[in-house]
Amino acid sequence: MRRAIVLGGSIAGLGAARVLSDHADQVVVIEPDDLRLSAEVRRGVPQGTQVHAVLSMGSDLLERWLPGLTDELIADGAIFNRGDEIEHYFDGVLKVRVPEHTIGLTRPMLEGHIRRRVLDDGRLRLVQGRAQGLLFAGERVTGVRYVPAGAKESETLAADLVVDATGRGTQLDRWLSVAGWSPPALERMDLQLGYATALFGSGDELPELNVVQAISTPQGPYRDSFAAARVEGGRWMVVVAAYGQDRPTRAPEEFIRRCQDSRIRPIDEIASRCPMEGEVTTYTMADSRRRMFTALHRFPAGLVAVGDSVASFNPVYGQGMTSALLQGSCLSAYLRSGASLDQPAWDYFRRVRVIVDAAWGLSTLMDLALPHVDGPYPRGYRFTRWYSEVFNRATFTDPDLHRLFLEVAHMRKHPRALSRPGTVAALTRALLASRLGSPRATV
Numbered sequence: 420m421r422r423a424i425v426l427g428g429s430i431a432g433l434g435a436a437r438v439l440s441d442h443a444d445q446v447v448v449i450e451p452d453d454l455r456l457s458a459e460v461r462r463g464v465p466q467g468t469q470v471h472a473v474l475s476m477g478s479d480l481l482e483r484w485l486p487g488l489t490d491e492l493i494a495d496g497a498i499f500n501r502g503d504e505i506e507h508y509f510d511g512v513l514k515v516r517v518p519e520h521t522i523g524l525t526r527p528m529l530e531g532h533i534r535r536r537v538l539d540d541g542r543l544r545l546v547q548g549r550a551q552g553l554l555f556a557g558e559r560v561t562g563v564r565y566v567p568a569g570a571k572e573s574e575t576l577a578a579d580l581v582v583d584a585t586g587r588g589t590q591l592d593r594w595l596s597v598a599g600w601s602p603p604a605l606e607r608m609d610l611q612l613g614y615a616t617a618l619f620g621s622g623d624e625l626p627e628l629n630v631v632q633a634i635s636t637p638q639g640p641y642r643d644s645f646a647a648a649r650v651e652g653g654r655w656m657v658v659v660a661a662y663g664q665d666r667p668t669r670a671p672e673e674f675i676r677r678c679q680d681s682r683i684r685p686i687d688e689i690a691s692r693c694p695m696e697g698e699v700t701t702y703t704m705a706d707s708r709r710r711m712f713t714a715l716h717r718f719p720a721g722l723v724a725v726g727d728s729v730a731s732f733n734p735v736y737g738q739g740m741t742s743a744l745l746q747g748s749c750l751s752a753y754l755r756s757g758a759s760l761d762q763p764a765w766d767y768f769r770r771v772r773v774i775v776d777a778a779w780g781l782s783t784l785m786d787l788a789l790p791h792v793d794g795p796y797p798r799g800y801r802f803t804r805w806y807s808e809v810f811n812r813a814t815f816t817d818p819d820l821h822r823l824f825l826e827v828a829h830m831r832k833h834p835r836a837l838s839r840p841g842t843v844a845a846l847t848r849a850l851l852a853s854r855l856g857s858p859r860a861t862v
């Protein structure tokens with residue numbers, strides 16, 4: 420391929436650009452923001468002030484594509500966390516600790532390092548500008564129309580492949596419709612999720628702990644979910660998340676009070692003992708959403724989408740960046756298969772669907788239990804929900820089941836792994852051993 424164009428220079432766009440650099444003579448990334456602001460939260464990524472957990476599958480992919488990245492991040496102050504430094508709570512109950520690893524850092528730092536490494540490649544060119552539409556010839560996309568930063572007139576650029584990585588707010592549906600193509604159906608699930616994040620200076624509190632994740636469900640005793648991670652610069656980054664009317668505000672005293680009322684000891688301790696640095700920032704997410712590309716009967720060749728423009732999930736489960744990177748690996752597999760770019764990229768979209776369905780299934784299974792969410796319920800929901808509650812309770816005490824659960828949650832294994840015969844047998848043994856009692860069914 421002579422030239423590929425990636426629209427959007429965020430995590431999905433950079434991952435796709437890295438993959439494309441193995442297949443194209445030139446890769447052009449078009450991004451409206453001035454990407455020299457590497458340590459800043461930029462306009463195009465307003466969620467960048469919020470806690471961003473990198474799931475272990477995501478960091479492994481980054482390390483594979485950008486060898487040495489983890490060491491660079493750690494040298495620059497990111498925190499490498501092992502299982503004994505991580506605590507997971509569910510409805511206030513601390514789960515058994517198991518081996519795992521994560522990196523603690525802010526989103527701008529992660530993106531800045533990935534960007535520098537990806538753009539180091541001489542085949543990549545960054546153009547500051549805003550995409551405004553696609554160019555079509557017959558049944559294929561042949562390039563893009565964009566307005567360069569500071570210019571009034573749009574310009575065009577030809578490409579053999581265009582990748583839409585413009586995020587949740589993508590204009591792809593409109594661009595396709597204008598040219599007479601049906602856009603993919605958009606499935607939404609109501610969320611009304613509110614996030615509030617604050618930084619705290621860290622000192623000698625909690626010496627053996629680097630990461631806390633505390634998920635609350637409407638069936639449990641608490642309304643707020645929390646996460647805290649040590650990040651670069653000797654700080655804790657803490658998030659409070661809640662739904663509907665319970666969404667947190669930017670008031671610092673409310674943030675601290677909610678942490679102190681959490682009954683999660685380390686969250687209370689950080690808020691009570693550490694000084695808050697800067698302001699509380701908030702973010703509201705109205706829905707989870709995914710685009711059903713594989714349900715289309717017709718789609719132009721020379722065009723794919725990646726990342727949040729394909730699917731954007733409840734961020735409480737931290738799947739967004741890893742899902743985007745896994746979609747990048749689908750693009751890699753698709754291009755390596757020798758598929759013709761003159762045909763619609765159905766094979767790519769089928770691969771992506773496996774990733775998206777897995778992430779969607781996990782996060783919406785929990786979200787469907789929220790009182791304000793009324794579907795759509797997938798087939799077999801009642802049983803799946805019941806099984807997941809039984810499984811989840813077993814992860815409180817059974818290290819093997821908790822480790823397996825985390826491998827799925829970190830997107831290293833497909834959720835099917837949780838219901839394989841050997842796992843069901845292990846779960847039954849765990850249930851009998853601890854006499855967990857019967858779980859609650861919620862619908």
Ligand SMILES: Cc1cc2nc3c(=O)[nH]c(=O)nc-3n(C[C@H](O)[C@H](O)[C@H](O)COP(=O)(O)OP(=O)(O)OC[C@H]3O[C@@H](n4cnc5c(N)ncnc54)[C@H](O)[C@@H]3O)c2cc1C
Nearest residue numbers: 427429430431463466471472550585586726727734739740
């Ligand atoms: C509150 C919150 C917390 C989150 N926490 C986590 C977490 O803990 N872990 C995790 O993995 N994920 C998390 N996510 C999800 C994560 O932010 C995204 O999944 C991730 O950034 C990948 O998105 P993306 O690259 O597809 O889109 P984005 O990151 O949204 O980037 C889109 C890019 O496209 C550019 N763009 C927009 N329009 C145009 C245009 N017309 N032309 C060219 N470029 C354009 C934008 O400037 C931007 O750079 C969170 C999201 C939210 C909202």
